[in-house]
Amino acid sequence: MRFSLSTLNWMSFPEPPRIDRAIQPCTAASLEDVLTAARDAGFDTVGLDTLGLGARIESDGRLREVAALLADLGLGCSDVGVLRVGQTDGLAAARTLARTAGVVGATVCGTVVDAPLGSGVVTSLKRCAEVLADSGVRMAFEFMAYAPLGTLERAISVCDEVGWDRCGLLLDSWHLFHSDRPWDLIATLTADQIALVQVSDGKADIGGEEDFFVESRWGRVPPGEGSCDLPALLAAIAATGYDGFVSPEVLSLGARYSDPSECARELMRTLRASIPH
Numbered sequence: 001m002r003f004s005l006s007t008l009n010w011m012s013f014p015e016p017p018r019i020d021r022a023i024q025p026c027t028a029a030s031l032e033d034v035l036t037a038a039r040d041a042g043f044d045t046v047g048l049d050t051l052g053l054g055a056r057i058e059s060d061g062r063l064r065e066v067a068a069l070l071a072d073l074g075l076g077c078s079d080v081g082v083l084r085v086g087q088t089d090g091l092a093a094a095r096t097l098a099r100t101a102g103v104v105g106a107t108v109c110g111t112v113v114d115a116p117l118g119s120g121v122v123t124s125l126k127r128c129a130e131v132l133a134d135s136g137v138r139m140a141f142e143f144m145a146y147a148p149l150g151t152l153e154r155a156i157s158v159c160d161e162v163g164w165d166r167c168g169l170l171l172d173s174w175h176l177f178h179s180d181r182p183w184d185l186i187a188t189l190t191a192d193q194i195a196l197v198q199v200s201d202g203k204a205d206i207g208g209e210e211d212f213f214v215e216s217r218w219g220r221v222p223p224g225e226g227s228c229d230l231p232a233l234l235a236a237i238a239a240t241g242y243d244g245f246v247s248p249e250v251l252s253l254g255a256r257y258s259d260p261s262e263c264a265r266e267l268m269r270t271l272r273a274s275i276p277h
Contacts, residue, residue, distance in 0.1 A: 003271050004045040004078035004245040005038040005264060006198070007031065007052035010254035016218045019210055023217070027052055028254040032069065034264075039073040041264035046070070047079040047247050048104060050097075057096060063103040070104060077101075078245045079108040079140060079196055085124050086115025086148070094128035098135035108195050108245075110170055111139045113158075116148045122161050129166040140195035142170035145178040146212060152182045159193070168195030171237065172249065174220060177204060177228045178212065183236040191241040198249040199275070201226030220250045222270035230274055246275055 012028040029037075031052050038046050048066070056062040070077060080101045083093050097109050109132050113121055129139045139162065143155040152169075159167045171194060176182065200220040204227040206212045223230055248267045254260065 001197075001243055001246045001275060002045060002078075003043060003268065003275075004047050004247045005041070005043040005267060006047035006049065006079075006247045006249055007034050008047070008049045008082075009248060009250055009263065009267065010034055010260065011049070011051055012252055012254060013217065016214045019213045025051060027054075029260040031056075031066070033260045035069060035073055035075060037260035037264035039075055040261055041268040043264070043268065044074065045076045045078045045245065047081070047110075047245075048077055048100070048106070049081055053100070057100055060099070060103065063100060067104050077104040077106040078247065079110055080104065080106045080137075081110025081140075083109055083111040083128060083139070084114045085111065085128055086113040086117075086121050089124040090128045091124070091131065094131040098132050098137055101132075101137045102135050107137055108140045108168075109137050110196065111141050111167075112144060112147065113149050114147065117154070117158070122158065125158065125162050125167070129162050133166045138165075138195055139167040140170035141167050142172055142198075143175060143179070144172075145175040146209070146216065151179050152176065152185055156185075164193060168193055170196045170198065172198040172200075173228065173230065173233055174198075174200050174202065174216060174249070176233060178206065178216075183232055186233075186236040187239040189240045191243065194237070194240060194242045194244065196244065197237060197242065197246045199223050199230065199246060199271075200248060200250045201228050201230060204228045216251070218252050220252065222248065222250055222253065222267055223274035224270050234275060246271070
C-alpha cells in the first residue's frame with residue numbers, strides 16, 4: 001500500500017461544531033505550506049480538495065501553477081474531491097473536478113451523497129461518473145455513518161448501479177468503525193472494487209447524535225492513537241489484495257499544530273507504525 005497525504009487534514013473549524021447550525025470550515029495552513037510539509041515528511045503523493053485549492057480551482061492557469069508546484073516538489077496526486085451529489089445534481093462540480101484532475105494528474109474523485117438516496121440521486125451519480133470517466137477519472141464513492149447512506153452494504157449497491165468500472169468504493173475507517181463494522185463484507189470485495197482507503201482513529205464508542213457529529217468533525221486522531229481496532233479493519237482490507245493508496249483523514253488535526261511540517265511528520269510516523277507497506 002502507498003501513502004498519500006490529503007490536504008483535508010488541514011480543514012478546521014473555529015470551534016467544535018453543533019448539529020443545529022451551519023458549519024463554515026476553513027483551512028489551517030496554506031496549500032503551498034501543506035504540500036512542502038508533505039514532501040518533507042516523506043510523502044510522494046497527495047490528495048487535493050476543493051477547500052484547500054480555493055479559488056485556484058476556477059482557473060486553469062492557477063491549477064497549472066499547482067501542478068507545477070507538485071512537480072517541483074516531486075509529488076504526484078492520488079485523488080481530488082469532494083464531489084457532493086443529492087442536494088444538487090453535482091454535474092457542475094463534477095465537470096470542475098474532472099478538469100482539476102486532468103491538470104494535476106489525479107485519476108480518482110472522492111464522492112458522497114448528501115440527500116436521501118432515490119432514483120434521482122442515483123441517476124445524478126451515473127451522470128457525474130460519466131463526466132469523470134470522460135476525463136479518465138474514476139469515482140470513489142464513500143458512505144458516511146451519519147448521512148442518508150449509512151452502511152457499506154448500501155454503498156456497494158450504489159457502485160453496482162453506477163458500474164464498477166466508473167465507480168469504486170472509498171473505504172473510510174471512521175465511518176466503517178461507526179456503522180456496523182462490516183469486516184466480513186469487506187473481505188468479500190476484490191481489490192479493484194476499492195478505489196481509495198482513508199484512515200483515522202478516535203473513540204470507538206460514541207454516545208448521542210450531537211457527540212457523534214462533534215467527534216467526527218473535531219475528535220479524530222492519527223492511526224493507533226485512539227481506541228478503534230485498526231488491525232482488524234486493515235486485515236480485512238488486506239484480504240482483498242488491495243495495494244493502492246491509503247490516506248490519513250484526521251479532521252482537525254492540522255488545527256492542533258502550529259507548524260504544518262510537524263503535523264505531516266506525525267501522520268507519516270503513525271501510518272508507518274500502523275499499516276504494513
